[in-house]
Amino acid sequence: MTMTTGDGVAVEGIPSLADTSILREPPSTARGVRTRAALVAAARAVFERDGYLEARLSDVAAEAKCSTGSFYTYFASKEEVLHAVLDLAQSELLHPGMPRLGDDEASPAAVIEASNRAYFEAYKRNAKLMNILDQVAAIDPKFRELRRRRSRAFCDRNARSLAQLQERGLADPELNPHQAARALSGMVGRMAYYTFVLGEENSLDDLVRHATRLWVNAVRIGSAG
Missing domain, CATH: 1.10.10 (Arc Repressor Mutant, subunit A)
Structure with missing residues (x-):
């Protein structure tokens, strides 16, 4: 199973936030x-x-x-150097996402937990830059569209993974996988924002534990572990 939670940058099949066409x-x-x-x-x-x-x-x-x-x-401009910053930061912002899950591998809950931890760790390392992305998206329609397309691509990956779990009888079959993926990915992203940008006091382990249990409970994947 391949799945990612919240926002990330530039993995295979995921649009980059950096518009390298404007760079010299x-x-x-x-x-x-x-x-x-x-x-x-x-x-x-x-x-x-x-x-x-x-x-x-x-x-x-x-x-x-x-x-x-x-x-x-x-x-030529502040916009151009921002895209150079984002292009360089791709590997920093990248988190590994969820690996393919076979019958003989870790449980879905364990894979979701590992992905959540990787996402929170990446967000923590780059919280200031993540806040900059929000600022730019608020004022630049082109950048906002890049970010929207990237976010949608990640949610589509989550939805495909959730659909696979449904096919295997491991998740609630009545859920719309796209709606569930959008809601749960957004939840994880906001948890990271409140903690690492706004400064709420939450430990990484608490974030991972609660985000994972909410994911697992929401899609009815047995026990969170």
């Missing part, structure tokens, strides 16, 4: 590569510190210890 060709010199990399790292630091809306390109350049003119050698 990589620099051809070692110095250029270093300067561009410094600007991308600086942009992420400034976005996470000040927020995307308040971030200034002059601050990005200062963080990278270069001039604003140098910034424009590599990027």
Whole structure:
């Protein structure tokens, strides 16, 4: 069974949040590569510190210890450097999702638990960047559509996995798998947001335990473990 919970970035069959078509060709010199990399790292630091809306390109350049003119050698706008940040962050934001589940492997509840833990850990590592994604989606229709398509692709994967469990008699057959996947993935995502962005006091183990039990109870997969 392949399943993921909440939002993630760029796994096979999942659209990327980074629109790499707007990025310029990589620099051809070692110095250029270093300067561009410094600007991308600086942009992420400034976005996470000040927020995307308040971030200034002059601050990005200062963080990278270069001039604003140098910034424009590599990027045309704040939007472009954001997509460079997201392109670089793909592997950081990626969580492994749920592995294929065979008859001789772990129970569905155990696989759901492992996926939830991987998702929460990835979100915790990148909570500031995840908050930036919300800010940008609120003001940029193109980015909002990229995010919507990616979220839908993850939910479609969850729905297919849930349908497989239904076919095997391991989940509530009366559930609409797409509606259930959307609701449960959204629940896990909001649990992560309240804890790692808004700062509610919840331990990782408590998040995993409650998210898993809610998933398992909602789709009626026996015991949560």
